[in-house]
Structures are given as structure tokens and as C-alpha cells.
Amino acid sequence: MTTSTFSERGAAAVGSAAAAAVGDGARHLIEKRAAAVDAYPAMDAMRDRVREIRLHTLAHLDAYLADFADSVEAAGGHVFFAADADEANAYILGVAGEAGAELVVKSKSMVTEEIELNGALEAGGLTIVETDLGEFIVQLSGDRPSHIVAPVLHWTKEQVGHLFADQLGVPYADEPTELNQIARTHLRRIFLRADMGISGVNFAAASTGTIAIVTNEGNGRLTTTAPRVHVAVMGMERVVPTVEDLGVMLEVLGRSATGQSLTTYTNLITGPRRPDDDDGPDEFHVVIVDNGRTAVLGDEVSEVLACIRCGACLNICPVYRTVGGHAYGDVYPGPVGSVLSPILFGFEGREELPYACTLCGACLEVCPARIDLPSLLVNLRERVAQEGTAFSWLDRPLDAYEFAATHPTMWTASIDGASLAGRANRGGWFKRLPWRGKTWTSVRNLPAPAVTSFRRWWKKHHGA
Amino acid sequence: MERDAFLTRVRSGISGATLPPAPELDPGPLTPELADVDLVERFGTVLATLDGTLHTGDPRAAIEEIIAHHGPGPLLAWDDEHLPLPDAVHRFLQSGCARTDGVVPHSAEKRLTHQGGYFDVLYGLTGAEAGFAETGSIVVRSGPGRPRMASLVPLVHIALLPSDRIFRSPMHWLTEHGADVAAVANTVYITGPSRTADIEQRLELGVHGPREVHVVVIE
Structure with a gap:
């Protein structure tokens, strides 16, 4: 386990030739699996x-x-x-x-x-x-x-x-x-x-x-x-x-x-x-x-020990296909690794792994042992959230959200896309926002809001 | 760790476990439900997709055809008594192939010299315990006169398979012959030639094991 976080490693990997190759390889394996299962x-x-x-x-x-x-x-x-x-x-x-x-x-x-x-x-x-x-x-x-x-x-x-x-x-x-x-x-x-x-x-x-x-x-x-x-x-x-x-x-x-x-x-x-x-x-x-397996066996996620190490959940995982294997930081990457590693090796430094997932459910669809990986990941998320410290990086954007949401004028201004849209890139995503938004965009991109806010649109089309 | 201490610890882990309910195992059949097919035909079709070859018809002609293609070379073969075609080895020797001894000594030093002698054999000739039509696999079991290396080190592996030993699928064989697996030190299912796709997902044959696998059906 390195000292960097999943999001740091993942952000560095996204778009790299290595991650792209892993993505291509994984897509190829998905097709081969599907054909074999059909037959x-x-x-x-x-x-x-x-x-x-x-x-x-x-x-x-x-x-x-x-x-x-x-x-x-x-x-x-x-x-x-x-x-x-x-x-x-x-x-x-x-x-x-x-x-x-x-x-x-x-x-x-x-x-x-x-x-x-x-x-x-x-x-x-x-x-x-x-x-x-x-x-x-x-x-x-x-x-x-x-x-x-x-x-x-x-x-x-x-x-x-x-x-x-x-x-x-x-x-x-x-x-x-x-x-x-x-x-x-x-x-x-x-x-x-x-x-x-x-x-x-x-x-x-x-x-x-x-x-x-x-x-x-x-x-x-x-x-x-x-x-x-x-x-x-x-x-x-x-x-x-x-x-x-x-x-x-x-x-x-x-x-x-x-x-x-x-x-x-x-x-x-x-x-x-x-x-x-x-x-x-x-x-x-x-x-x-x-x-560490006895600890896993005694844990709420013990079902993960039914894994037969086929790798199908890695290939099908949109997060794995985007960041590649190294971003996970341990021997076992992908959805199964995100469940197994925190229990096997400890939560410290692995708090983000249960969140390296969109809860799309594709891994459960392909798992030959029908391990309910999405539910196990949600279980781990609850525990990370209850610990309270892991997501301090999210506190400031959430504070900002709370402040804006409870101050109507500020809210109206902040969601007026016209004031922000110029900052978005051509794909309509923010890669870097100033002030409190900076913390959020340091780890992920934020979709740019519509140029016209819903409030403004409603006023124009329905009067008020 | 002492075995008992280890197992006691595992037991304590299980007692805290929140595993999904695990019923006693269903004693029902483990064979997959698959459509009825002509076994030999299916075997040949599947093996061909794996870049292996099934030879039906005259087995001696098949062997001669293989030797004619590659020319004479060193041979590592099972003992005659374990091959379902009594003069198979003879055919190779007649064509100018030299036979290598498959018995590996126990001592480290002699082992080195001996294995060095056959690590570059061209042909490996073995029997096969069974074939699986669904997967194009053969079952090869080790034993005295049946060296494991004969199906592993050569570039070309020729396996002689009696036609009445072709089963529908691996589980069809295993549920009847499960006891055979542990009766010998090594049972291997061989499914086509050695392959890798490690470099850029491109298929390559013969990376460590044989590049060609010929299954010759013996009536």
C-alpha cells in the first residue's frame, strides 16, 4: 500500500496509455466472457x-x-x-x-x-x-x-x-x-x-x-x-x-x-x-x-470469501476500466479488491475504495459465485462514513452547499449557469473551480450547469 | 502456527460470520444440461476452434502424416503397454525418430542432465484417459510408464484416445470417474495447445507447452 490515495492515483491514471490499454483489454475479455456464457x-x-x-x-x-x-x-x-x-x-x-x-x-x-x-x-x-x-x-x-x-x-x-x-x-x-x-x-x-x-x-x-x-x-x-x-x-x-x-x-x-x-x-x-x-x-x-482471512470470515462482508478469482468483476467495472489496476493500491483490484482489501489489510488509507464504484451492479450480474458486491460496498461505505474522518475533503464543498442552500439570494446566483459556464471546458465539465469549489474539482470533474437555470426557465415559460 | 490453534481461530471467525444461509449441499446431479450431439463430431469441431486437430479414420495414417509434416526428431513416449495402438512408437522409430527415456532420476544432479536431454524433444506420444466433447479436452493421467513431461515439453503432442472414452462434458466424466483423479499423483485436462495472450491480447501458441495438439481417435 502506497501513501497516496485512490483518488490521487486514479486521477493520475485516467487518460494514461496504461489505463487505456487496461480498459481495452477488459472490454475484449467482457466480449469473450459473454460469448462463452451464451454458448x-x-x-x-x-x-x-x-x-x-x-x-x-x-x-x-x-x-x-x-x-x-x-x-x-x-x-x-x-x-x-x-x-x-x-x-x-x-x-x-x-x-x-x-x-x-x-x-x-x-x-x-x-x-x-x-x-x-x-x-x-x-x-x-x-x-x-x-x-x-x-x-x-x-x-x-x-x-x-x-x-x-x-x-x-x-x-x-x-x-x-x-x-x-x-x-x-x-x-x-x-x-x-x-x-x-x-x-x-x-x-x-x-x-x-x-x-x-x-x-x-x-x-x-x-x-x-x-x-x-x-x-x-x-x-x-x-x-x-x-x-x-x-x-x-x-x-x-x-x-x-x-x-x-x-x-x-x-x-x-x-x-x-x-x-x-x-x-x-x-x-x-x-x-x-x-x-x-x-x-x-x-x-x-x-x-x-x-x-487476515479469519477477520474477513467474521466480518459482515464474509461472503466475499466465496470469490473464485476469475476477474470478471474487474473487467465489467466502469471504474476499473477507467483507472486500471494500480490505482487500487493493493494486490486485489476492482470491486472484489475494494471489498477484500480494507478488511484483509485494514481500513487506514483504504477508506476511498468502497467509493471507487458507481453502484451500477454490473459486477453482481457477472460474478460466478453471485457475490453481492454492490451491497458489500455499501456496507463498507456506511462504516467509513460512521468513522467520520475519511471524507474531510468533502466537508468544505458540503459546507459551501449548505451555506448557499440556506441563503436564497446566494443560491439563485450560484446556480445561474451563465455566471459559471465560461469556466467549463468544451465537454461541458469543470476541471478546476475557484474558492470552495476547488476542493471538489481537485479530485473530480463537475458537470457544468445548464446555461439557463431552471428558475429562470420556469419564470420565462410559465410566468410568475 | 499449530494446526489446532489455526483451526480454532478459523472456527471463532465462522461463529462471528454473517454469511448468507448455506444449506446442506444438494445431492442432485452436477452434470450440466446440454443438448445431445454427436460426440466425435462435436469434439472435433471444438478442438479445431482451439487450434488443435482431431484425427478420425486410420490412426497409423494420421501418425505418418504428422511425422511427414515435421520430419524425424526426438520422441518422448509412454510405454507401449499404456498406448491403445500397440505399434504407435514403432511407427516413429521407423521414420527415423530417436526415443528419449522418460524416467527422471531423483537426485538433483542426475535430474538436471536427464531433463536436459528431453527439454527439446519434438514429439510427445501419450494415451488419453478420456475426451470431453463440449470443451475439446483430453484427460491425461501420470504413472509408471506414463511420464507427465510427454504431454508438456514437446512442440508436437500426439494423444491416442479410444473412441469409447469420449464424454459429453468434464462433469459427465468426473461424476463417473472422480475417484480416478486422486488415484494418481497428476491428472491433467489438456484443452488444445499451450497459449498466451499476455502481450497486447494477441493469441500465441506454444509458449511453454506444445504448439500442436493432435488427438488421434482409436476405434
Whole structure:
């Protein structure tokens, strides 16, 4: 979390090439999702099922986590329960130390970003390489991902070309096919030498200890197959009762995320390599992370833990499409992030997030778990408002409004558009107002009033 | 954190939760209601939209056609006994392909040398446990003689799928064969070739896994 506010970051992002690229990418994903949903008549029934399974699991989460841990251990794996980021990172460092690991490959995972695993492992002397193409670009450049499923929506192919030329010592290329080939060749050498692979977990089945990791590129499979040690890190809410329930999640995940009926590789892993298996890791660890989730579970917005991280609510959100992912300031952007982040990481500095929303309801329309994000955001708004301090920037314009509204002459003058309209830009919006209006326009534009006020219009047309 | 302490804390969280009512799970069927279609035809149509290829007809001719197109190259294949076409490997060897050993040693050092030997194989030849007509996917399960890497590291993956193993959708297979998933260390649904659209949303094939996926139906 940075020290700037959402509105500062958002205002800076609006109109930027990066935010525009995120907007375009999101619109493309909206179309793909819509086509996939149209082609799948069972979608609504499956969404009901997903919601039922997710809420049922959350209501009995302790029992399902206990079952899951037993099942993983029965399959020969190790389970570690991490109360917070530090515990998770320390455990993973310990596993790496015992395995004599130096080079670690990772496949894309939100929770490892949340716990800032890369920094912790690097501080412990390990080399970490992100292997999802988008995350690889993010890591090479020191940038941050802007979208849950498409981290470099904000990059152009020319920028990637220059990055690869600078960082990998290859000739400049800007055709995606060539860039892809450069990454494949480079990362193959890394996979070959890696001692340990770290993945996230899309879903975990309690009854069998099976984890699902979906990727389109295949890096999720290489990460969990080539190295000697596989560590899977999961938010504790990822669990569902059975493999069949896990299958129900898969029915909606790809369709909601990218418009695919299934992601290219749905990798279902139960324990380490078996005794006579030809390949696969010798060791398998699952790290179950709380890191604030118990607080979310006990909160009025606990329903948000039903999220399956498809990103559909981001794409459909008009605010997200306008400001991009970085403006939200945390790992989880968009509507789901605006609900999750304040509870997971604390309200301080995040008071504006519940207001980064027009309450249009589009996110509820597309959510595969039918999470009522608009209501949850309203709930958080109430709490922010009751705290009282967060919106001090709004006090002065509201004072001005109150003063004008209770002084009739002043009111008439202030709403007479002719006196103000000259200040509006061609689009009919004020970007900067003087005096008390300044505070309002420092964070948003104000539509210019009609040139003729309603009072004046009424007087002219109806007499008085 | 100790497991018990962790789970006790979770339980205390649930007791304070205001979750929407969560009924016991409906034991009803989990299979989606989908229109009846010709399974093989549907499978082929969907796979084609994913840039994969379904081969019906003479499987040996299909294999020869693939080899003729790419020329001979290193092969990583499952053991004969796990392939539904007994002379499939032989066809590759006859065409000048050299077979690489799929058994990866446990020791770090040997592992490195060994995997280095097949990270640039051209062909991967595997069986397939099932196919999903609705999604164009195949199910591939690991085990002795069935290396995972054979469907992952090559540029061209050829999967031999018995025609009676094509199911309507993933849930149609899973509700019948759910127990098969955890019976092995790795079960993977493969839905077309490896792909990415990370750079400017432009589709690229073969980013980490195979660039081509050929599903050969065995009658």
C-alpha cells in the first residue's frame, strides 16, 4: 500500500496509455466472457451450484481444512498452516533450505504476491523467477501487475521488445511470436535448473487432498513437475468438499475469466510423485494461509470469501476500466479488491475504495459465485462514513452547499449557469473551480450547469 | 502456527460470520444440461476452434502424416503397454525418430542432465484417459510408464484416445470417474495447445507447452 490515495492515483491514471490499454483489454475479455456464457446454457444453474458449494464450505471451513490437511498427508504431502505472511514465508524458506534450493521457479499466484513471498525469498538468498509470460515481464521490469488474469494488459509489444533486449541480451524484436519464443527458450533453461517450484492453488478438494492449478501457457505444469520440490501456497478459503465440487468450480472459472470453456491446462495434483512414477517432484508441500482471512470470515462482508478469482468483476467495472489496476493500491483490484482489501489489510488509507464504484451492479450480474458486491460496498461505505474522518475533503464543498442552500439570494446566483459556464471546458465539465469549489474539482470533474437555470426557465415559460 | 490453534481461530471467525444461509449441499446431479450431439463430431469441431486437430479414420495414417509434416526428431513416449495402438512408437522409430527415456532420476544432479536431454524433444506420444466433447479436452493421467513431461515439453503432442472414452462434458466424466483423479499423483485436462495472450491480447501458441495438439481417435 502506497501513501497516496485512490483518488490521487486514479486521477493520475485516467487518460494514461496504461489505463487505456487496461480498459481495452477488459472490454475484449467482457466480449469473450459473454460469448462463452451464451454458448453454455447451463451457466446460470452452475453459478447457483458454485454459490451453494462456496457458502457451504465457508460455513464449515475449519472442518474442511482439517479434512484437506489429512488427505494431503495421506497422499504423502506436507501441510503447513500459516497464520500470516511471515509464517508462510519463513516456512517456505525453511523448505528451500532443507532441500538445498538456490533457484526457484514460480507460476502466477495472487496469494504469494499478497504475502510478498518473492522479497522474502530473495532476502534469504534465493533466486526467484516468475514463469507466466506476463508475470515474467512484470518481474524483469520491476513493474506491478494490473489485472488478476492478465498482468501486463498495460504493456505494448514494443516495450516488451526493449525490455527483453535490455535484460536478456537478445536482439530487439517486437512481434509477439518472436517475443514468445525468446521467453520460451529463456525460461526452459531456468526450469531445467530450478530446484523448487512454487505455485498458487485455484481450488483444493478436502476429501482427496487434490489441488487444481489452471494455466494457459503450461508454466503451471512445468513449475509443478520439473523441480524436485513443489510448494503450493493457498488462501485458506480455496478449499471445496470434493473433486466433483472442484469440477463445478472449473465449469465457471474459465468461462468467467477469459471466455474459455476450460483453461488450457487444468492440473490436478494429489501428493508428490508416487514411488514408481517416471517424473514429478519428490516433495510436495501445501501452505495454507490465513493472513487476515479469519477477520474477513467474521466480518459482515464474509461472503466475499466465496470469490473464485476469475476477474470478471474487474473487467465489467466502469471504474476499473477507467483507472486500471494500480490505482487500487493493493494486490486485489476492482470491486472484489475494494471489498477484500480494507478488511484483509485494514481500513487506514483504504477508506476511498468502497467509493471507487458507481453502484451500477454490473459486477453482481457477472460474478460466478453471485457475490453481492454492490451491497458489500455499501456496507463498507456506511462504516467509513460512521468513522467520520475519511471524507474531510468533502466537508468544505458540503459546507459551501449548505451555506448557499440556506441563503436564497446566494443560491439563485450560484446556480445561474451563465455566471459559471465560461469556466467549463468544451465537454461541458469543470476541471478546476475557484474558492470552495476547488476542493471538489481537485479530485473530480463537475458537470457544468445548464446555461439557463431552471428558475429562470420556469419564470420565462410559465410566468410568475 | 499449530494446526489446532489455526483451526480454532478459523472456527471463532465462522461463529462471528454473517454469511448468507448455506444449506446442506444438494445431492442432485452436477452434470450440466446440454443438448445431445454427436460426440466425435462435436469434439472435433471444438478442438479445431482451439487450434488443435482431431484425427478420425486410420490412426497409423494420421501418425505418418504428422511425422511427414515435421520430419524425424526426438520422441518422448509412454510405454507401449499404456498406448491403445500397440505399434504407435514403432511407427516413429521407423521414420527415423530417436526415443528419449522418460524416467527422471531423483537426485538433483542426475535430474538436471536427464531433463536436459528431453527439454527439446519434438514429439510427445501419450494415451488419453478420456475426451470431453463440449470443451475439446483430453484427460491425461501420470504413472509408471506414463511420464507427465510427454504431454508438456514437446512442440508436437500426439494423444491416442479410444473412441469409447469420449464424454459429453468434464462433469459427465468426473461424476463417473472422480475417484480416478486422486488415484494418481497428476491428472491433467489438456484443452488444445499451450497459449498466451499476455502481450497486447494477441493469441500465441506454444509458449511453454506444445504448439500442436493432435488427438488421434482409436476405434
